[in-house]
Amino acid sequence: MLVLHGLGDSLEGFTWLPEYLALPRLNYLLLNAPDRYYSGFAWYDLEQPELGVVRSRGLLTTLFAELEAQGWASERILMFGFSQGCLMSLDFAMRHDQRLLGVVGVSGYVFAPEKLGAEMHPCAREQAVLVTHGTYDELLPLERTRAQMAHLRSLGVNLEWHEFPKTHTMDPEHEVPLIRNWLAGRLATLK
Secondary structure (H helix, E strand, O other): OEEEOOOOEOHHHHOOHHHHHOOOOOOOEEEOOOEEEOOEEEOOOOOOHHHHHHHHHHHHHHHHHHHHHOOOOHHHOEEEEEOHHHHHHHHHHHHOOOOOOEEEEEOOOOOOHHHHHHHOOHHHHHOEEEEEEEOOOOOOOHHHHHHHHHHHHHOOOEEEEEEEOOOOOOOOOOHHHHHHHHHHHHHHOOO
């Protein structure tokens, strides 16, 4: 599972995830975003996001090609993203020309949803997607993300949506167990 952190964080911010998920069959590849942002990293610039989103999408495409060359087929790879990492995970998965095992997005949103219908790869409708969001998210308003996820569903994306009473963070008591169970279900589909 590729793990993409949020703005200003790094891969260090998710070193706790494997222990909390407790899925022994799962290998993790924690990534740092390409741009420096204070003491961490960013996937794109908040003021002018398009260039960074497109560039980061290209970096993920290159990474997937490298993983495939090492024997990791896309349909055996999961993506997990928080905040900016959520956006990048959804952005990549909707345009990638192969189905992934699954995509988990936490506390994020979709970049340029109005373009997605024209740019989405047909296999995006075969992706299994789980998105969670906080009802008290102070950085990314729930209503915007909720509407964007409804838009993805209207495009035929197989998206499961859950809201939690939390801020812009992860809820270890309710949200992490739901993610664990969802991931275990995806792993169970592997032969």
